[in-house]
Amino acid sequence: MNITHVLFWFLSVLALFSALMVITSRNPVHSVLWLIVTFFAISGHYILLNAQFLAIVNIIVYAGAIMVLFLFVIMLMNLNKSTEPKKNRWLQWAGAIAGLCLLLVLVAALKDTEIKGQAAQVNEGEIGLIKNLGKELFSTYVVPFEISSILFLSAMVGAVVIGKASPNPSEGRA
Amino acid sequence: MLLTIFWLVIEKLLLIGLIVSLSMVVAMYATYAERKVAAFLQDRIGPNRAGIFGLLQPLADGGKLFFKEEIIPLASSKFLFILGPCLAMITALLTSAVIPWSTPLHLFGQDVPLQVADINIGILFIFGVVSLGVYGIMIGGWASNNKFSLLAAVRGASQMVSYELPMGLALLGLLLLVGDLRMSVIVQNQIEHGWHIIYQPLGFIVFFICALAECNRTPFDLAEAENELNFGYHQEYSSMKLGFYLFAEYINMFISGVVMSCLFFGGYDIPFVNEASWGISQNALAIIGFLVMLTKAFFFVFVFMWIRWTIPRFRYDQLMNLGWKKLVPLALFNMIVTAAVILWLKK
Amino acid sequence: MTWLESIYLWNIGKGMLITIKHFFKKKATIQYPEQKRTFSQVFRGLHVLNRDEEGRERCTACGLCAVACPAEAITMEAAERQKGEENLYREEKYAAKYEINMLRCIFCGYCEEACPKDAIYLSQTFAPANYGRQGFIYKKDDLLIPDPVKDPEGYKKALGERAKA
Numbered sequence: 001m002n003i004t005h006v007l008f009w010f011l012s013v014l015a016l017f018s019a020l021m022v023i024t025s026r027n028p029v030h031s032v033l034w035l036i037v038t039f040f041a042i043s044g045h046y047i048l049l050n051a052q053f054l055a056i057v058n059i060i061v062y063a064g065a066i067m068v069l070f071l072f073v074i075m076l077m078n079l080n081k082s083t084e085p086k087k088n089r090w091l092q093w094a095g096a097i098a099g100l101c102l103l104l105v106l107v108a109a110l111k112d113t114e115i116k117g118q119a120a121q122v123n124e125g126e127i128g129l130i131k132n133l134g135k136e137l138f139s140t141y142v143v144p145f146e147i148s149s150i151l152f153l154s155a156m157v158g159a160v161v162i163g164k165a166s167p168n169p170s171e172g173r174a
Numbered sequence: 175m176l177l178t179i180f181w182l183v184i185e186k187l188l189l190i191g192l193i194v195s196l197s198m199v200v201a202m203y204a205t206y207a208e209r210k211v212a213a214f215l216q217d218r219i220g221p222n223r224a225g226i227f228g229l230l231q232p233l234a235d236g237g238k239l240f241f242k243e244e245i246i247p248l249a250s251s252k253f254l255f256i257l258g259p260c261l262a263m264i265t266a267l268l269t270s271a272v273i274p275w276s277t278p279l280h281l282f283g284q285d286v287p288l289q290v291a292d293i294n295i296g297i298l299f300i301f302g303v304v305s306l307g308v309y310g311i312m313i314g315g316w317a318s319n320n321k322f323s324l325l326a327a328v329r330g331a332s333q334m335v336s337y338e339l340p341m342g343l344a345l346l347g348l349l350l351l352v353g354d355l356r357m358s359v360i361v362q363n364q365i366e367h368g369w370h371i372i373y374q375p376l377g378f379i380v381f382f383i384c385a386l387a388e389c390n391r392t393p394f395d396l397a398e399a400e401n402e403l404n405f406g407y408h409q410e411y412s413s414m415k416l417g418f419y420l421f422a423e424y425i426n427m428f429i430s431g432v433v434m435s436c437l438f439f440g441g442y443d444i445p446f447v448n449e450a451s452w453g454i455s456q457n458a459l460a461i462i463g464f465l466v467m468l469t470k471a472f473f474f475v476f477v478f479m480w481i482r483w484t485i486p487r488f489r490y491d492q493l494m495n496l497g498w499k500k501l502v503p504l505a506l507f508n509m510i511v512t513a514a515v516i517l518w519l520k521k
Numbered sequence: 522m523t524w525l526e527s528i529y530l531w532n533i534g535k536g537m538l539i540t541i542k543h544f545f546k547k548k549a550t551i552q553y554p555e556q557k558r559t560f561s562q563v564f565r566g567l568h569v570l571n572r573d574e575e576g577r578e579r580c581t582a583c584g585l586c587a588v589a590c591p592a593e594a595i596t597m598e599a600a601e602r603q604k605g606e607e608n609l610y611r612e613e614k615y616a617a618k619y620e621i622n623m624l625r626c627i628f629c630g631y632c633e634e635a636c637p638k639d640a641i642y643l644s645q646t647f648a649p650a651n652y653g654r655q656g657f658i659y660k661k662d663d664l665l666i667p668d669p670v671k672d673p674e675g676y677k678k679a680l681g682e683r684a685k686a
Contacts, residue, residue: 027251029254029316033254033313036309052295053295053298056295056298056299056301056302057298059302059306060298060301060302060305063305064301064302064305064306064308064335064338065305065335068308068309068312068331068335069335071312071331072328072331072332075312075316075324075327076324076328129294130294130295130355211544214543214544214548215540215541215543215544216543217547217548217549218548218549218550219548219550219552379530480540480541481533483540484533484536484537484539484540485533485536485537496529
């Protein structure tokens with residue numbers, strides 16, 4: 001049991017615990033904060049796999065930007081316990097069943113995969129470093145990469161169009 | 175093996191301690207410098223009663239903050255209320271981890287690099303930590319359970335998220351030049367090929383403006399616009415928790431000065447001379463380099479203050495317009511031109 | 522606005538030049554408690570009730586100052602001089618009580634002009650500080666100048682540069 005093991009177990013427990021807290025905490029703001037902790041634990045795992053680039057991008061993009069926007073919306077909506085709507089019983093059942101189905105699919109998919117021969121490259125893998133990742137993205141995976149970038153571009157254009165459209169054009173500010 | 179690891183840990187811990195205390199002391203005296211600079215720009219003298227030239231003023235201020243009454247609003251969410259300033263402080267101090275302060279020292283028969291961690295994503299690490307700096311403001315603002323705080327927190331957060339984008343884009347041109355994200359390599363590249371400010375003036379201007387916005391400094395201190403929001407996101411804070419927020423701002427300022435001198439002004443490089451040929455010892459060189467670095471950083475801190483006491487605050491829509499409609503296109507333009515020139519030169 | 526103006530940089534540069542010029546200018550500060558600004562000869566500060574050379578109070582409680590006062594800050598009560606008090610009061614009538622409310626006073630100096638006996642004048646001390654409002658109502662003890670016979674130094678100091686007597 002060396003320090004990598006200790007870190008691995010610590011991060012795993014942290015990730016699972018905080019992920020559980022995300023769905024069990026009553027206050028939505030706390031949920032978001034726990035989700036951020038989860039992202040940190042996952043970034044820690046990336047670092048253990050020597051994928052520093054992925055780790056930091058995970059933090060910048062998810063923890064630093066997307067979660068901020070989540071927090072934004074939740075803080076401004078001012079969701080309190082008192083304003084929590086009564087949930088439909090059927091909806092709860094549907095959610096539970098959908099979640100179980102997802103779990104089933106995941107277990108079924110992972111059960112038959114060959115994992116014995118693919119030990120994780122702890123501390124020595126080079127693929128997560130920025131140079132290798134860039135080469136890989138722009139050679140092997142260049143088509144999906146470019147397609148996803150076009151997807152983002154169209155999303156951006158869409159956002160601009162929605163933002164521009166004002167019901168009363170005379171009220172539009174310069 | 176174990177012994178070397180032990181020594182490495184000791185060495186790094188010492189270095190971390192040194193850098194953290196350096197940042198603290200600099201931040202302390204930055205508050206003093208801020209008041210002095212403000213006074214001088216306004217034809218006044220500024221604090222001069224505590225100690226000679228008022229040099230003990232920061233200690234007096236700190237003591238005052240410590241002895242003030244701690245108030246935690248009843249309706250606040252207590253844990254988050256305390257977490258807010260802690261996060262602000264932690265993120266402010268974390269950034270300095272990847273900064274190469276100087277050339278290695280030579281102690282006890284081995285080279286001791288004056289950099290806590292030379293990770294190969296150096297500059298991205300800074301971006302990551304800076305992007306987390308929002309949480310200190312947001313959590314603090316929300317946990318205070320005060321509408322002004324919340325509004326200020328939302329403003330601060332959206333401003334920081336918006337300005338991170340042009341900041342990153344402005345750096346892309348520089349990274350194209352260097353071809354590495356490691357801070358030490360970025361500095362080394364400038365020592366060999368000249369400072370990046372020569373190649374990337376536009377990138378620097380955009381980066382500088384964004385740095386102002388990221389530090390919540392005037393003219394972008396919308397989160398503390400006291401005429402609209404009373405006091406901003408730290409309205410409900412008192413005592414040292416308020417002190418932490420104010421302190422974190424000054425540490426951020428210092429660190430961003432350091433980062434700017436590392437990225438664009440050659441870090442610990444002395445311009446126009448080849449200090450390696452002076453024939454003085456390695457340790458002396460390292461110390462000189464460190465002082466040069468500090469001088470550059472202090473210059474930027476001064477410019478930050480100079481700007482604060484010159485320029486009025488932007489209106490919020492002006493801020494967003496500047497960020498998204500001016501700086502982002504400028505940064506993109508800079509990146510494309512840099513890329514084209516590099517491609518053309520390589521052919 | 523042209524595009525160059527709209528990125529603000531040019532005008533910001535001009536503004537910064539102006540402020541940095543002030544950085545090197547001579548500072549206007551006067552280090553107050555140690556260093557004091559010289560007053561003009563006609564400066565009007567706190568009131569002083571004067572005595573004559575023998576240390577007798579000049580005031581005869583005629584009430585002209587109270588009448589002249591536009592802020593109605595002065596109140597007084599007259600009393601008759603008894604036998605044996607000739608060394609205390611110059612005339613037969615004197616002010617037993619004399620109060621100036623410094624919170625009301627506007628330091629116009631009309632009382633000084635109205636006084637036929639040169640008994641009240643406005644000195645060059647100013648900026649009184651106190652914890653309560655009551656402290657700003659100056660009694661006769663607060664206003665009277667030190668006795669020139671018993672305390673000539675204090676008398677001279679209180680008289681200041683506006684010596685009339």
